[in-house]
Amino acid sequence: MESLFDPSYPKAFAAFSTEHWIAIVILIALAALLYLFRSVIVSTTALQKTVKWSLLAALSLPEASLHLWYVLTGIWDPATSLPLELCSLTLFLSIAILLTDERRLYPLVYFAGIGGALQAILTPNLDYPFPHFRFFHFFTVHTAIILTALYMTWVRGYRPTWKSIGWTMVFLNVSAVLVGLVNWAVGSNYMFLMRKPETASLLDLLGPHPLYIMVEEFIALVLFILMYVVFFVIPDHIKRSRRHGREEIPGSSAGS
Known part of the structure; x- marks a missing residue:
């Protein structure tokens, strides 16, 4: 029987498998x-703490x-x-906002966290299938990143602004520059800045390197605007x- 912690696990992950x-x-x-129980969670301090610490555990322990x-x-x-992938960065930001309630972190968790983690879940860059340890790690932390952003929105009442979209874009570009320097120094490909992932992803539709990076910038901006307009x-x-x-109804009745 193969070990579920074996880095040479013989089976491979299959996208959109059961x-x-x-x-x-x-x-x-x-x-x-x-979402359905957001009001109950808001009004129950013990339940709110349970959700908060459950998210922290789901982020930090795996x-x-x-x-x-x-x-x-x-x-x-x-x-x-x-831990220099975008989702790794937003994972640490998610932990930080849960611990500190720092509102300046919220746009990064909402826009970059949901955007990056949702893409990761839909098109995983993952080598290991269920029930390998890496399978559980991957889906647990990415799910927790999204749920943290939703928790801060629906339960804690945080909201982004038009200005925070720009702040998130600045964060992404500064992060890309710094991670790019690490890639150059150690020969890595964090954030897929040097080349596309070997597994199928949305990047396959965005052209060759480095064109797809610029297209990603545009898509991220459009996505963030949609996330703000549609949901807020x-x-x-x-x-x-x-x-x-x-308010118009009483006045209209009185004047008729």
Whole structure:
């Protein structure tokens, strides 16, 4: 029987296999539950703390276990094992915002966290299938990144702004420059700045290197704008229109 911690596990991950679909469905179900019970969580301090610490555990424990696994199996390599992927950066930002409630971190967690982790879940750059340890690590931390952003939005009441979209784009570009320097120094490919991943991904549709990086910039900006308009601007407009309509009704009746 193959070890579920074996770095030379003989089987390979298959995108949109049964196990992959189950992971996607679990994400959707957890997000739906968080939304449906958001008011209950907000009004119950003990429940809010339970959700918060559950998210912290789902983010930190698998990630710590991953780096311990790298060391114990002798496969730690600065070219592949440093936490310099975008989702690794947003994972640490997610932990930080849960611990500190720092509002300046929220746009990064909301825009970059959801955008990057959702793409990762839909098109995983993953070599190991279920039930390998890396399978559970991958889907647990990426799901927790998304749920943390939703928790801060629906439960803690944080909101992005137009200005925070620009702040997130600055963060992404500064991170890319710094990670690019590491790539150049150690021969790595963090954030896929040097070449596309070997597994199928959305980058395959965006042209050759380095064109796809510039296209990614444009797509990220458009995605962030849509995430703000669809989930904040439009709902706010609808709420204002309904309030205005209710306020108009008494006056209209009185004047008729």
